[in-house]
Amino acid sequence: MEIDLELYREDVLVSSEPKVRLSVIDVKPAHPRRTIVFLHGFGGKAIQWVYQLKFFSDENRVIAPDLRGHGSSDKPASEYSMEEILKDIETSLEALGVEEKFVLAGHSFGGAIATSYAVAHPERVEKLILISTAGDFPLGPLVDFVFKLPTTWLEPFRSLVRKQLSAPVHVLKRFYHNALSTWNGWPLFRSISVPTLVIKGHRDIVFPKASFEEVPKRIPGAKSVVIPVSAHLVQLERPDAVNRAIQRFLEEAPTLWRETIPKRRLVVERPWLRHYDKGVPYTIGIPNRPLHRLLERAAKRFGKSTAIIFYGKRISYRKLDELANRFANSLLSLGVRKGDRVMILLPNIPQAVISCYGALKAGAIVVFSNPLFEEGELLRQINDSEANTLVTMSLYAELARRIKLKSDLKSVILTDVVDYLPLHRRILFKIFKGKRGIEAEDEGFYGFQSLLRLSSPRNPYVEVSPGDVAIIEYTGGTTALPKGVMLTHSNLVANTLQTRHWIPDLKDGKEVFLSVLPFSHVYGMTAAMNAPVSLASAMILLPTFVTEEVLKSIKKYKPTIFPGVPAMYVAINNYPNVRKYGISSIRACISGAAPLPIEVQEAFEKLTKGRLVEGYGLTEASPVTHANPLNGLRKVGSIGIPIPSTEAKIVDIETGEDLPPGEIGELLVRGPQVMKGYWKMPERTADVIKEGWLHTGDIASMDEEGYFRIISRKKEMITAGQYKVYPRDVEEVIYEHPKVKEVAVVGVPPGAKEQTVKAYIVPKEGEELEAEEIISFCEERMEEYQVPKEIEFRKELPKSFVGKVLRRLLT
Numbered sequence: 001m002e003i004d005l006e007l008y009r010e011d012v013l014v015s016s017e018p019k020v021r022l023s024v025i026d027v028k029p030a031h032p033r034r035t036i037v038f039l040h041g042f043g044g045k046a047i048q049w050v051y052q053l054k055f056f057s058d059e060n061r062v063i064a065p066d067l068r069g070h071g072s073s074d075k076p077a078s079e080y081s082m083e084e085i086l087k088d089i090e091t092s093l094e095a096l097g098v099e100e101k102f103v104l105a106g107h108s109f110g111g112a113i114a115t116s117y118a119v120a121h122p123e124r125v126e127k128l129i130l131i132s133t134a135g136d137f138p139l140g141p142l143v144d145f146v147f148k149l150p151t152t153w154l155e156p157f158r159s160l161v162r163k164q165l166s167a168p169v170h171v172l173k174r175f176y177h178n179a180l181s182t183w184n185g186w187p188l189f190r191s192i193s194v195p196t197l198v199i200k201g202h203r204d205i206v207f208p209k210a211s212f213e214e215v216p217k218r219i220p221g222a223k224s225v226v227i228p229v230s231a232h233l234v235q236l237e238r239p240d241a242v243n244r245a246i247q248r249f250l251e252e253a254p255t256l257w258r259e260t261i262p263k264r265r266l267v268v269e270r271p272w273l274r275h276y277d278k279g280v281p282y283t284i285g286i287p288n289r290p291l292h293r294l295l296e297r298a299a300k301r302f303g304k305s306t307a308i309i310f311y312g313k314r315i316s317y318r319k320l321d322e323l324a325n326r327f328a329n330s331l332l333s334l335g336v337r338k339g340d341r342v343m344i345l346l347p348n349i350p351q352a353v354i355s356c357y358g359a360l361k362a363g364a365i366v367v368f369s370n371p372l373f374e375e376g377e378l379l380r381q382i383n384d385s386e387a388n389t390l391v392t393m394s395l396y397a398e399l400a401r402r403i404k405l406k407s408d409l410k411s412v413i414l415t416d417v418v419d420y421l422p423l424h425r426r427i428l429f430k431i432f433k434g435k436r437g438i439e440a441e442d443e444g445f446y447g448f449q450s451l452l453r454l455s456s457p458r459n460p461y462v463e464v465s466p467g468d469v470a471i472i473e474y475t476g477g478t479t480a481l482p483k484g485v486m487l488t489h490s491n492l493v494a495n496t497l498q499t500r501h502w503i504p505d506l507k508d509g510k511e512v513f514l515s516v517l518p519f520s521h522v523y524g525m526t527a528a529m530n531a532p533v534s535l536a537s538a539m540i541l542l543p544t545f546v547t548e549e550v551l552k553s554i555k556k557y558k559p560t561i562f563p564g565v566p567a568m569y570v571a572i573n574n575y576p577n578v579r580k581y582g583i584s585s586i587r588a589c590i591s592g593a594a595p596l597p598i599e600v601q602e603a604f605e606k607l608t609k610g611r612l613v614e615g616y617g618l619t620e621a622s623p624v625t626h627a628n629p630l631n632g633l634r635k636v637g638s639i640g641i642p643i644p645s646t647e648a649k650i651v652d653i654e655t656g657e658d659l660p661p662g663e664i665g666e667l668l669v670r671g672p673q674v675m676k677g678y679w680k681m682p683e684r685t686a687d688v689i690k691e692g693w694l695h696t697g698d699i700a701s702m703d704e705e706g707y708f709r710i711i712s713r714k715k716e717m718i719t720a721g722q723y724k725v726y727p728r729d730v731e732e733v734i735y736e737h738p739k740v741k742e743v744a745v746v747g748v749p750p751g752a753k754e755q756t757v758k759a760y761i762v763p764k765e766g767e768e769l770e771a772e773e774i775i776s777f778c779e780e781r782m783e784e785y786q787v788p789k790e791i792e793f794r795k796e797l798p799k800s801f802v803g804k805v806l807r808r809l810l811t
Contacts (some may be wrong), residue, residue: 004508005053006297007497007534008287009072012065014091022092023072024065025053027285030645030672032061034126034250035098039089040064041108042137042180043165043172045071048107051239052246057285063102065092067110069171080174082183085113086120103250105129107235109137112183119191128196129246132204132234134211135186135218189218196222197249199242201229223249272641272706277629279504283645284497286672290464290489292360294496294534295321302509302536308350309512309557310541312422315350317536320357322457327358329460330451331389334411338363338462341387341472344520345369345378345396347543350420351448352519353529355391355413360470360489363462364389367472367484368520375399377482382407385472385484385679389413391448401442415448417543466490472679473522475619476593476800484679485619487522494672495622496530498643502627503561503588511537514559514586516545516568521800522623523592527563537561547571551581558585565593566600567799569612570742573603574764586610588630592617594804595710595728597735598636614639616710620694622673626708637732638709639700646671649693650702653714664711667700668693699726716807718747718755723785725757727807730788733781734759734774739767744797744805748790758790760810762797769793 011021025046036056038049046064053062066073068088069080078084093102104125106114111133118125165172198216203209216224225245229237267273273282287293295317298307303318315323336342342359344366346352359366367385369378371393382390382403392400394414404412418425470489474482500506513532517524532539540557542550545568553559569591572578589604589612596614604612611630616639617623625648628640642648650665651658659665674694677685688695699711711717712726719725727745734743742762747755763769771791778787798809 004534005047005050006301007294008285009297010288012092012095014068014088014095015076018076018078020068020074020076020078020088022065022068022074022088024063024092024096026061026063026096026288027053027057028061028288029057029059029283029285031283033059035061035063035100035102037089037093037098037102037104038062038064039104039106039110039113040067040070041106041110041132042175043070043167044107044110045166047071048233048236049105050236052105052235052243055239055243056246058281058283061285063093063096063098065089066166067113069175070167075168075171077170078174079178080171081178082113082116085179086117089113089117090121101126103127103129105131105246106133107131108133108232109180109183112137112180112185115185115188115192116183118194118196119188122193125194127250128192128194129199129249130196130215131199131242132201132212132232133185133198133215135189135215136184136211137180138208138211185215186218189215190220192219192222195249197245198222198224199234199245200224200226201231201234201237202226203229204232270642270647270706271704275629275633275641275705275707276644277504277631280501280629281644284494284501286466286490286494286497286645288466289493290360290466290468291470291492291496291530292324292357292464294493294530295324295357296459298533298536305509305536306538307533307536308353308420308539308541310350310420311425313350313420313425315420320350320353323354323452324357324361325457325459326452326455327354328361328462329455329458330413331359331362331364332460332462333451333455334389334446336362336364336389336411338464339365339468340389341365341367341385342389342391343367343369343382343385343387345371345390345392346415346520347371347393347417348515348517348519348524348528348541349415349417349543350541351391351415353539353541355448356519356525356529360464361460361462363464363468365469365472367474368522368525369474370518370520371396375402379403379406381474381482381484382409391415393417397445400445404442404444410444412445413448413451414445419449464489466493469676471522471525473525473619476521476804476806483681483684485522486676486679487622488676491622491673491675492526492530494645495526495624496534498645498671498673499527499590499624500531500534502590502643503630506535506561509536511535511561512557512559513537513539514542514550514554514562514564515539516542516550517563517565521593522619523563523565523617526622526624527590527592531563532561545571547575551575551578551583554583554585555581558582560585560587562586562589564589564591565804566591566596567594569596569600569604573600573607574741578607583608584610589613590615590624590627592624593800595731597732599735601636616640616708618696618698620675620688620696621669621671622675625669625671625673633705635703635707635709638707641706641708642669642671646673648702648708650700650708653699661702661704664699664701666714667696667698667708667710669696670694716746718745718757719753720747720755720757720785723783725786730757730759730778730782730786733778734761736781737774737777739763739769740774741765742797744807744810745788746807746810748811750808750811756789757786758792758811759788760792760794760797762794 111130216222299321307317307320308315471487515528517528613628615627626639628634647670730745741764
C-alpha cells in the first residue's frame with residue numbers, strides 16, 4: 001500500500017509532569033487482521049520501518065513510535081532508563097486504544113525493549129520479532145569514553161552524525177548509560193514464552209558477531225532467518241526479504257516466495273478490486289486527526305512551496321497556515337466557540353481557503369454556501385444551520401445587512417477580491433473598478449484584513465476530535481429542497497485520502513491543481529481544496545469558470561490535475577482553437593456531480609492526451625464513492641468501481657433484497673466517508689442510513705466485474721405505461737446527434753402515474769434543429785416507448801452552480 005506515513009502521525013501524551021509527548025505513526029485500515037508495533041533502536045526513529053509499515057498496513061494496524069528523545073518526540077532531561085521507556089510504551093498503547101494482543105517487533109536495541117516488554121507482559125504479546133538484536137550491546141571503550149565527556153563538548157560533533165542518530169547528545173548520553181550499556185538480555189531470552197522470530201544479517205558492522213549469533217539459540221522454540229546483508233539496518237537494506245520472513249512467520253505460510261503473497265479475502269467479496277490500478281490500496285487507514293491537520297502537516301513539510309496561485313499572486317503553505325491561525329484567533333475573539341456555525345459565502349478566492357481552515361482550527365462548523373443563491377435560499381440556510389457568523393464579499397454588504405436583520409447572525413466579516421491580487425493588478429483594479437473596500441460600518445460588521453492584522457499567528461490548538469462535525473453542506477436540490485448534511489472531520493479526511501490515492505502516481509509537493517470547481521460544493525471542497533492540501537500541491541484559484549480565463553491559466557501555470565464537471569469539459573471542447581493553449585499538461589481529471597457523456601469524454605482526452613474518467617458521489621458521502629480507473633479498464637458510460645475502503649451493492653427497490661450482477665435496483669454504499677446524518681433531521685437520517693448502508697436514491701446496476709452504471713434517480717424515473725424509462729438512456733442517444741450541445745429528459749406531467757417522455761435540447765451555436773429531426777433520429781436507435789413525444793428547444797438549461805441540470809425547474 002503506497003501511503004504517506006506522515007499523514008498518520010499523532011502526538012501521544014505519555015507523561016504529565018514533565019509533559020512528554022511521543023510522536024507515533026499509527027495506520028489503521030477498516031478491518032485490521034492484527035496490530036503490529038514496531039520499535040526502533042538507539043538513536044533511531046520510527047520512519048526506519050518505512051517499508052514494513054507500508055507493506056503490512058494493507059491488512060493490519062501498524063504502530064511505530066519515535067521513542068522518548070528521538071525523532072519528532074519530546075526530548076526532556078529525564079532518565080531514559082529501560083523502566084521509563086517501557087512505561088512510555090504501555091502508556092502510548094493505552095492512549096491509542098490497543099486492547100487486543102499485538103505483534104511486537106524491535107530492531108537493535110528496540111529488540112531489547114521488545115524482549116523486556118514481552119517477558120513482563122506475555123499476555124499482551126501475540127508474537128515477538130527481533131531484528132539485529134544482540135544479547136548485550138558493547139560499543140567499546142572509545143564510545144564509553146566519549147559518552148563520559150560533557151554534553152557541551154560533544155554538541156559540535158552532533159551535526160556530523162545527524163543522519164545516523166536522530167536524538168540529541170543529552171538524550172544519547174543518558175540512554176547509553178541508563179539503558180543500552182547496562183542491559184543484559186541473555187537471562188531474559190530464556191524467559192520468553194511467546195512465539196519468536198529472530199532476523200539477522202550474515203554479518204553486522206555495529207556489534208560483535210558473538211553478541212547476536214547466539215540469540216535464537218537462547219530463546220525457547222525461536223525461529224531464525226539469516227539475510228545476506230553486512231550492515232545493521234537489515235529492514236532498510238533488504239526490505240522485501242525481511243517482509244517475506246515476517247509474513248511467513250505471521251501467516252505460517254509456505255516458504256516459496258511466490259506463495260507468500262497474502263490471499264486477498266476482500267477480492268472474493270468485492271470483484272472490483274481486481275481492476276484497481278497498480279499502487280491503489282484496497283483499504284485506507286484513516287488518520288485519527290481533524291481535517292485542518294492536513295494543512296498544518298503541509299506547512300511543516302513543504303512550508304516554502306506554493307499553496308495558492310491567484311492571478312499571479314502566490315501564497316506559500318507556511319503563510320497559508322499562518323493566515324488560517326490568524327483567522328481562527330479572530331473568530332475566537334469575536335466569541336465563536338467550538339461547535340458554532342460559520343457560514344462562508346465566497347467564490348474560490350484565497351479568503352475562502354483561509355476562512356475554511358481557520359474556522360476549523362477554531363473548532364467551528366463550516367457552512368459553505370454559494371454567492372449565486374437567491375436571498376431567500378441563503379436566509380433559509382443561515383436560519384436552518386443557526387449560523388452566528390457570516391464571511392462574505394464587501395460586494396454583498398447590503399445583502400448581508402438584510403440577512404442579519406432577519407436572522408441570529410452576530411458577526412459579518414467582509415472581504416474583497418482585490419486584497420490578494422498582485423500589486424499591479426490591485427492598482428489596475430482600483431483604476432478601472434473604483435475603490436471597493438469594506439463599506440459596512442454597522443455594529444457587528446468587521447473587515448477581514450483588519451481582523452487578521454490584530455490576531456495572533458499562533459495555532460490556537462482548540463481540542464477537536466475526528467468525530468466532530470466539520471462541515472454542514474446543503475444538498476444540490478435537483479429534485480427536492482436542499483437538506484443540511486453533517487460531515488465529520490473523519491468523513492472528510494477519509495474521502496480526501498480515498499480520492500488522492502485513486503491517482504497512484506501523485507507526488508507530494510509536485511502537483512498543480514486547477515481549482516475552479518467551487519469550494520462551496522462538497523466535490524470542489526474535497527477534490528479541488530482538501531486533496532491538493534493533503535499533497536502540499538499548488539492550487540490555481542479561479543472565482544468563476546470563464547472558458548478563456550481557464551485556458552489562459554492552463555497555458556501559464558500548466559496544471560497537472562483538473563477535477564471538474566461535464567459542463568466545464570464541454571465548454572473547453574467547444575472553444576475555438578483550443579489547442580493553442582497547450583492544455584496537454586493536464587494528466588488526470590475525474591469528472592463528477594453529473595453524468596459524463598461519452599462524446600464529451602472522448603473529445604477531451606483527444607485534446608489533452610490525459611485521462612478523463614467519470615466518477616460518482618453524493619453530498620452524503622463527502623462526496624466520492626466511485627470512479628473509473630485512470631490507467632486500467634475503463635467502461636465508458638459507467639461510474640466505475642468503488643474507491644478504497646468503500647462497499648457498494650444493488651438492492652431491489654421494493655423489497656430491499658440484494659440483487660445479482662446485471663439486475664437494476666437502488667445503489668447502496670458504505671464506507672468511512674458516509675455522513676453522520678442530516679442536520680436536525682434524525683427521522684430522515686434513519687430513512688437513508690440503515691446498518692451503515694447509505695441508500696443513495698439512485699437507480700443503478702452492477703456487472704460481473706464490479707463496474708456500476710447509474711440509470712436514473714428514483715425520482716427522475718419516467719413511468720411510460722407499463723414501461724420504465726431512464727432519462728440517461730435517452731440522453732446518451734440524443735447527445736450523438738451532431739447538432740446537439742446539451743439535453744435533459746424528463747417525464748411529463750411530473751409525478752403522474754402515466755407519463756410521456758419530453759426532451760429539452762440546447763442546439764450547438766449556429767445550428768438549426770427541428771423537433772421532427774430529433775424524433776426521427778431517436779426512432780432509429782431506441783424502443784418506441786423511449787422516444788420523446790415532446791421536444792422543447794432552449795438557449796440554456798437551468799443548472800446548479802456545479803453544472804448539474806435542475807430538472808425540477810424544467811417542468
